[in-house]
Each structure stands twice: as structure tokens, then as C-alpha cells.
Amino acid sequence: MTKAGRIFLIALAILCSTILPAHAGVAEAPGEKLEVSLITYGPGDIYWERFGHDAIELRDTASGEEVNFNYGVFNFDEKNFFFNFARGQMHYLIDAETTTDEENFYAQAGRSVTKQKLNLTPQQAAALRDFLLWNLRPENAVYNYDYYIDNCTTRVRDALDRALGSVIKARLTKLPGSMTYRQQTVRLMSAQPWLMLILDxxxxxxxxxxxxxxxxxxxxxxxxxxxxxxTISDGHGGSQPLVQNETLLSPNRLSVPPATPPDLRIPLGIAGLIFAALIIATWRYARLIYTLLGSAFLLVAGFVGLVMLILWTLTAHHSAWANANLLLFNPLAFILLRAPWRAYSNITSSRFANYALLLQLIALLLAMLMHLLPGVVQQNQPWILFALPCWLALAWSLRQTTHTR
Known part of the structure; x- marks a missing residue:
């Protein structure tokens, strides 16, 4: 059975529980019998678990039924799933699980489980329940996932805010965030360094x-x-906290992500200097190794630039659009692929390759100057520090071949 079919059956079971008055459950409980909680699951060890997860729990105090609603389900059986993923049109689903089953899964995996019981009025709790059940219907369950602005947590946030009459949004939009999307991404992915670098x-x-x-x-x-x-109104002219109480249901038993993102400037700057030194040393003493190193760098630079260009022009991954790293790594590198092999044979580069190299050096200069201009947002200094010595060393070696010719 597909995930979508299972979700439909769960929703149907919840709705069908209305025929049992003595055990009405969440679907038919009056608002004053509904408890609403935010359940937060800590980050896991696998890369797709690093951002954590959450759910809205509804509990019927009369029957004891507890159901967790979460927006983090996707279906591998969906037609063109991987193609849609590549072009940034991912489809996610809302799911409903019994609280015990879902929380036990995360607890057994060693991930923390925290429960925040929320102060909602009976009317707000009933409205939230009705919205979640409406959202569970097959025709409403699917949404277009976005990493930052429409994901499993923003959907939970928005559902709570909707029930509370935009109280949450009104409060939180006035408070500054602690980090940017990039900083949070790098921080949480730092346990997988290669993936962290690719994302950055x-x-x-x-x-x-x-x-x-x-x-x-x-x-x-x-x-x-x-x-x-x-804080929300207490109904008597005063205010009270939205979070009535908070309970750690299961402690974290995994490595904890760092509180701040790692500074990539020093390690990438050192890596660039080491690669540049290798280019110069091998040009002098091991010309075949120089040729292989130079060709590998150009091949990777061209491929990375091509991928970034595709992400910008042909996909909906807007977080990758207008990437200034295209000035550092771009398809111009493919034009230079023959140059190290010509240098190995002590043959000067072609005029076309020289022009391409000149354009690349101008692009490097532009990338550095951009950080001196007002209004420049992208923080790609680590990649400038890596690319600059690499390109300068490669340019020097190719021009040396021209001069010694």
C-alpha cells in the first residue's frame, strides 16, 4: 500500500470513530475536551534527519485518544519523483499517526522528544482539529515542499497560527532571528562535512x-x-503564555549539533593554498602529476559551474538562484581542459584558451570587488579564498609555458 493510501485510511478511521459516541475520540471531541501540544523531535544522525522534525498532537481527554499530525511525508512511488526532486518541485503530504507509535520511533532512534502543551481556547482547539482533518483529505493532503519557506515545520507553525488568529506571526515577525538560512544549514549539516560544503x-x-x-x-x-x-489573551483582560507547560518525554542520546556554524574561511583558504602550492611544485618537478591535477580542477570547476547554472535557470530551487560562486567555478573551465596537456608537451595554449583564462581572472576580480559594494548579500568569502590561489597558480603555470616556449 502506498503512503498516500495509508494516510487516507488513517483519516477515514479517525472520521469513522464518530459512530461510537461512547468513545468519540479526537474527530468528534468538543473543544473543551481537546488538548493541543507541539511535539518536537531533535536532529538525527542521517543527513535528512539533521534539521529535526515536529508534529501537532491532539488529545481527547475523555477517551484518551492521542493523534500526531505531521507534514513530513513523501512518496517514492509518485510518478517522476526524482525528476521533480531535481527541478525543485517536491510533493510532500500530511500524515496522522497515533502518538505512542510515532514518539516511540523517535525515542528508540535516540532523538529527543519534547512536548509543549499549548493554551488554546475550546473554539481554537476545535478549529485546529477541523482544519487538520480537512487537510488530511486526499485532495488536500499534498503540498509543494520548499526547504525554507514551506516545509514540515512551517506547515505546523502556520496551522497553529491560523487557529490562534495570527498571534504567533504578529509576535515573531517583530523579533530578529539569530542566524541566516545559510548559517543554520551549515551548522546543522556540519556532522557531514562534504555535504555541508556542497550545500554551502x-x-x-x-x-x-x-x-x-x-x-x-x-x-x-x-x-x-x-x-x-x-503570549495570548487570558480572556479576562490580561495575558498568559501560549506554552502552558513543557515536558522532555525522551532525552537526546545522539551527538548534538554545534550552537554556531563553523567558520569555513580558514579551512577552505588553507585548502586553496595547499592546492596552489601543489600546482606550482608539480609544474616544476612532476609535469604529468601537474597535468592530472590541473585537468581534475578544471573538470570539477566546469561541472560545478554547469550544475549551478542549471539550478538557477532551469529549476525552482530559488535558494540556489543568482549564485555568485558562478564567478569562481563556471563552464569556462571546460575551454581550458586541453591547456594543461599542451603545457605537459611544452606547447603554448591556444589564443581561445588564453581569452577564456583572462575572462576567468576578471570574474575572480569581480567576485572580490562585489564584497566592497553596498547591498551585496551573498556570503561566499570561503569559496573566494579557496578559488583565488587555485586559479592564480594555474594561470601562472600556463603563462610560464608560454614564456618558456
Whole structure:
């Protein structure tokens, strides 16, 4: 059975429970019998678990039934799933699980489980329940997933905010966020260094915009933290915290992500200098190794640039659009692929290759100058520090071949 079919059966079971008055359950419980909680699951060890997860729990205090609603389900059996994933048109689903089954799964995996019981009026709780059940219908269950602005946590956030009459948004948009999308991504992915570097390289200026607390609540742990600052009316002219109480149901038993993102400038700068030194040394003393190193660098630079160009022009991955790293790595590198082999044979580069190299050096200069201009958002200094010595060393070696000719 597909995931979509299972979701439909769960929704049907919840709705069918209305025929049992003595055990009405969540679907038919009056608002005053509904308890609403935010369940937050800590990050896992696998890369797709690094951002954490969350769910809305509804509990019928009369029957004891507890159901978790979450928006983090996708279906591998969907037609063209991987093609849609590549072009940034991913389809996710809302799911409903019994609370015990879902929370036990995360607890057994060693991930923390935190429950925040929320102060909703009976009318707000009933409205939230009705919205979630409406959302579970097959015709409403699917949504277009976006990593930062429409994901499993923003859907939970928005559902709660909708039931509360936009109280959460009104509060959190006034508070500054602590990090940017890029910083949060790098921080949480730092346990997988290669994937962290690939994501950082592929993110454009969109990922560096300043965030408020509402926007930064795309992360479960940020939403959990930010809800603690939200207050609502107590119905008597005063106010009360939205979070009535908070309970750690299961402690974290995995490695904890760092509190701040790693600074990539020093390691990438050192890596660039080491590669540049290897280019110069092998040009002098091991010309075949120089040729292989230079060709590998150009091949990777061209391929990376081609991927970034495709992400910008042919996909809906807007967080990768207008990536300034295209000035550092771009398809111009493919034009230079023969140059190291000509240098190996002590043959000067072609005029076309020389022009391509000149354009690449101008692009490097532009990439550096961009950081001196007002209004420049993208923070790609680590990649400039890596690419600059690599390209300069390669350019020097190719020009040396021209001079010694």
C-alpha cells in the first residue's frame, strides 16, 4: 500500500470513530475536551534527519485518544519523483499517526522528544482539529515542499497560527532571528562535512538574507524556542503564555549539533593554498602529476559551474538562484581542459584558451570587488579564498609555458 493510501485510511478511521459516541475520540471531541501540544523531535544522525522534525498532537481527554499530525511525508512511488526532486518541485503530504507509535520511533532512534502543551481556547482547539482533518483529505493532503519557506515545520507553525488568529506571526515577525538560512544549514549539516560544503557552495544570496524569528521558525528547534516568547489573551483582560507547560518525554542520546556554524574561511583558504602550492611544485618537478591535477580542477570547476547554472535557470530551487560562486567555478573551465596537456608537451595554449583564462581572472576580480559594494548579500568569502590561489597558480603555470616556449 502506498503512503498516500495509508494516510487516507488513517483519516477515514479517525472520521469513522464518530459512530461510537461512547468513545468519540479526537474527530468528534468538543473543544473543551481537546488538548493541543507541539511535539518536537531533535536532529538525527542521517543527513535528512539533521534539521529535526515536529508534529501537532491532539488529545481527547475523555477517551484518551492521542493523534500526531505531521507534514513530513513523501512518496517514492509518485510518478517522476526524482525528476521533480531535481527541478525543485517536491510533493510532500500530511500524515496522522497515533502518538505512542510515532514518539516511540523517535525515542528508540535516540532523538529527543519534547512536548509543549499549548493554551488554546475550546473554539481554537476545535478549529485546529477541523482544519487538520480537512487537510488530511486526499485532495488536500499534498503540498509543494520548499526547504525554507514551506516545509514540515512551517506547515505546523502556520496551522497553529491560523487557529490562534495570527498571534504567533504578529509576535515573531517583530523579533530578529539569530542566524541566516545559510548559517543554520551549515551548522546543522556540519556532522557531514562534504555535504555541508556542497550545500554551502550551492546556496545563493537568498540564503544570506536577514531573518526574523517567524522566518527562522522553519526549524523545529527554533519554533519550539520561539513559542516560549508568545503570549495570548487570558480572556479576562490580561495575558498568559501560549506554552502552558513543557515536558522532555525522551532525552537526546545522539551527538548534538554545534550552537554556531563553523567558520569555513580558514579551512577552505588553507585548502586553496595547499592546492596552489601543489600546482606550482608539480609544474616544476612532476609535469604529468601537474597535468592530472590541473585537468581534475578544471573538470570539477566546469561541472560545478554547469550544475549551478542549471539550478538557477532551469529549476525552482530559488535558494540556489543568482549564485555568485558562478564567478569562481563556471563552464569556462571546460575551454581550458586541453591547456594543461599542451603545457605537459611544452606547447603554448591556444589564443581561445588564453581569452577564456583572462575572462576567468576578471570574474575572480569581480567576485572580490562585489564584497566592497553596498547591498551585496551573498556570503561566499570561503569559496573566494579557496578559488583565488587555485586559479592564480594555474594561470601562472600556463603563462610560464608560454614564456618558456
Amino acid at each position: 557552495l550551492g546556496l545563493g544570496p537568498y540564503a544570506d538574507q536577514p531573518l526574523n524569528a517567524w522566518q527562522e521558525s522553519f526549524l523545529p528547534e527554533e519554533l519550539e524556542k520561539n513559542l516560549r516568547s508568545v
